Amino acid sequence: MSSYLHAFGAHLPERVVTNAELAERVGRTGDWIESVSGIRERRWAAPETTVADMGVAAAETCLRKAGISTNELGMLMVASGSGARGFPGPAAEVADRLCLSSVPAVDLPIASAGSLFGLALAMRLTEAYGDVLVVAAEKMSDVVETDPNTAILFGDGAGAALVSVRPGPWRMLDAVLHTDGQYRGDLACDQTGVLRMNGLAVILQAARKIPSSIEEVLRRQNISAKQVAVFLLHQANLNLLTRVAKALGVGPEKVFANVQRYGNTSSASMLIAAAEWSETNSERGPIVFSAFGAGFHWGALVADSAA
Amino acid sequence: MLIQDIAGKPAPEDDQESLFESGLLDSFALPDLVSAIEKEFATKVPDSDLNPRKFDSIERMDAYLAEHVGG
Numbered sequence: 001m002s003s004y005l006h007a008f009g010a011h012l013p014e015r016v017v018t019n020a021e022l023a024e025r026v027g028r029t030g031d032w033i034e035s036v037s038g039i040r041e042r043r044w045a046a047p048e049t050t051v052a053d054m055g056v057a058a059a060e061t062c063l064r065k066a067g068i069s070t071n072e073l074g075m076l077m078v079a080s081g082s083g084a085r086g087f088p089g090p091a092a093e094v095a096d097r098l099c100l101s102s103v104p105a106v107d108l109p110i111a112s113a114g115s116l117f118g119l120a121l122a123m124r125l126t127e128a129y130g131d132v133l134v135v136a137a138e139k140m141s142d143v144v145e146t147d148p149n150t151a152i153l154f155g156d157g158a159g160a161a162l163v164s165v166r167p168g169p170w171r172m173l174d175a176v177l178h179t180d181g182q183y184r185g186d187l188a189c190d191q192t193g194v195l196r197m198n199g200l201a202v203i204l205q206a207a208r209k210i211p212s213s214i215e216e217v218l219r220r221q222n223i224s225a226k227q228v229a230v231f232l233l234h235q236a237n238l239n240l241l242t243r244v245a246k247a248l249g250v251g252p253e254k255v256f257a258n259v260q261r262y263g264n265t266s267s268a269s270m271l272i273a274a275a276e277w278s279e280t281n282s283e284r285g286p287i288v289f290s291a292f293g294a295g296f297h298w299g300a301l302v303a304d305s306a307a
Numbered sequence: 308m309l310i311q312d313i314a315g316k317p318a319p320e321d322d323q324e325s326l327f328e329s330g331l332l333d334s335f336a337l338p339d340l341v342s343a344i345e346k347e348f349a350t351k352v353p354d355s356d357l358n359p360r361k362f363d364s365i366e367r368m369d370a371y372l373a374e375h376v377g378g
Contacts, residue, residue, distance in 0.1 A: 036333065180354075199334045200327060200359035207338035208354060239335050 003123040004168035005303055009062025009160040010275035011054050011137075012262060013045040019152075026148040033152045038238020042155030042263030044141040051083045052093040054158035055137030058271070059098060062133065062160035066168075070098045074130025076105040077122060079114025079267040081189060081294065082138045083107075094135060104129070111187070112234050112293020114267035115159065119289060120175035120301050122163035131164040136267035143195045150197050153237065155263030159271025167306055169278075170287060175301035176217045178209070187294040206240060206292040211247035213300040214290050221286075221302055225250050229285035229305075230277055234292060235259035235269035244290075266293065309343045310365070322365040337362065344368070350376045 018041045019030035026033075034040055045054060055078055063070060076098070078091035089107030108114040115136035122132035140154035163172070183205065186198040210233065218225060225248040233241060238259050245252045256277045265272060270291050284305040292298035310318040314331045326332045332340065340362060341352050352375075361371045 036335075198359070200337055203334040204337050204341065204357050204359055205354070207335075208357060243335070243338065 001127050001165055003126050003172045004164055004166065004306060005170040005172060006162040006164055006166075006168035007062050007065035008271055008275035008278050009058045009060070009065060010272040011057035011061065011158045012272070013043045013049065013054070013156050015044050015046065016041050017044050017155075022152060026146055026151045028148050028152070036239070037153055038257075038260055039152065039263045040260050043157055045139050045156040049139070050090075051080050051137045051139050052090045052097065054139070054156065055080070055090055055094045055135045055160075056097045058137065058158035058160040058268075059094065059133055059135050061275075062162055066162040068131065068162070070100055072131055073098075073100060073103055073133050075103055075122070075125060075132040076100060077108055077118040077132065077134045078105065079108040079110070079118050079134070079136040080138055081109055081111030081114065081266055082140055082143050083109070090137065108267070110267075110293065110295060110297050111189075112236065112266045112269070113291040113295065113297035113299065114293075115161075115271045116234070116289055116291035116299055116301060117177060117297065119161060119163065119172075120177050120299065123172045123175060123301070126163050126165050131162060131166075133160060133162055134271070135160045136271050138266040138268045140195070140264070140266055143189050143193060145194055149199050150195055153264045154195070155265050157262055157265040157268045157272055159268045159275055161271055161274065169306055170303040171306045172301065172303045173221050173286075174217050175299060176213050176220075177297070177299035178213065179295050179297045181295060183296045184294070187296070203240065205296055206236065206298070207243050207247070209296070209298045210240075210244050210290050210292050210300075213298055214248060214288055217300040217302050218288070223286050223302065227286060228254065228288050229283045230281070231255045231288045231290065232270060232274045232277060233290050235262065235273055236264050236292070309340065309347060313339050313343060318365065322369070325363050326365075327359070327363060344372070348372060348376045
């Protein structure tokens with residue numbers, strides 16, 4: 001049985017933090033920040049705003065676009081690496097605030113690849129559970145300090161996607177997921193609550209594994225990269241997105257980018273990108289999702305315009 | 308020569324000097340460096356060897372190449 005993507009939703013906090021504002025805090029210039037990341041500004045949530053607050057907002061937008069009510073959902077997944085508690089994660093609160101009192105609500109605390117893993121699992125689980133709402137929400141401003149290697153990159157926000165066996169705009173074709181735990185210490189947020197990143201290891205692995213997982217899933221579906229309408233990737237860094245396009249042999253315009261405006265919102269970024277792209281584009285053809293992050297976890301998923 | 312091509316500056320005289328801590332190469336130059344090594348030495352660096360420490364200095368790159376492509 002096929003699974004379909006029906007709609008996306010996004011929520012971004014109102015507060016814009018420009019490179020100029022951040023420059024003094026991290027001891028670098030705004031131009032340096034943009035040159036190493038492509039990021040010009042990011043959003044930070046208010047101190048009292050929680051991961052669940054943003055997740056609920058994105059979920060409600062997604063459900064409104066899909067035209068369904070919460071009581072039609074069969075499962076909720078919430079990806080986040082920046083929730084306030086060890087357990088329960090934000091899935092329980094998001095479920096409660098969506099008035100879901102008995103459907104399973106599952107946390108995916110794996111940071112940047114969380115929404116991709118959520119979509120891939122939802123593709124398989126919707127047949128058994130009914131409509132699955134995948135939410136990703138991050139308050140990364142809570143887990144970075146003044147280290148210029150991380151503080152310049154991250155922003156706050158949330159995204160959501162609805163997956164169903166009912167026919168919708170995009171039929172989900174295939175997904176590949178991978179984990180290599182030997183690198184779990186190279187990108188992590190431990191009990192200190194501060195994100196630590198070995199940027200060299202992350203970039204070196206991501207620059208190869210994102211294109212290779214995309215090629216893997218496209219090869220299995222006999223689709224060439226040039227046939228793809230758009231690549232909706234985890235928005236880690238503009239330089240990385242450009243590099244992925246080059247490795248795939250496609251123009252940079254094929255890789256949707258909004259990291260310049262929102263920074264790296266970890267697991268939320270791929271769904272925020274999907275929400276923005278789908279609002280302004282009606283191009284038909286295969287769409288590819290891909291993400292790489294802490295763990296390392298990575299993979300890719302391909303969908304196609306439904307007939 | 309590979310390092311000079313990617314960095315746009317002369318390689319360090321000290322073979323043990325870190326190419327990254329010295330600021331000669333940034334994180335995005337590392338994938339380029341590995342790709343250039345693969346092309347120059349007609350070899351494939353497997354994902355399991357994609358460890359920045361293996362390519363951090365001229366000495367370490369020499370050691371890696373000696374072990375994997377016979378120097």
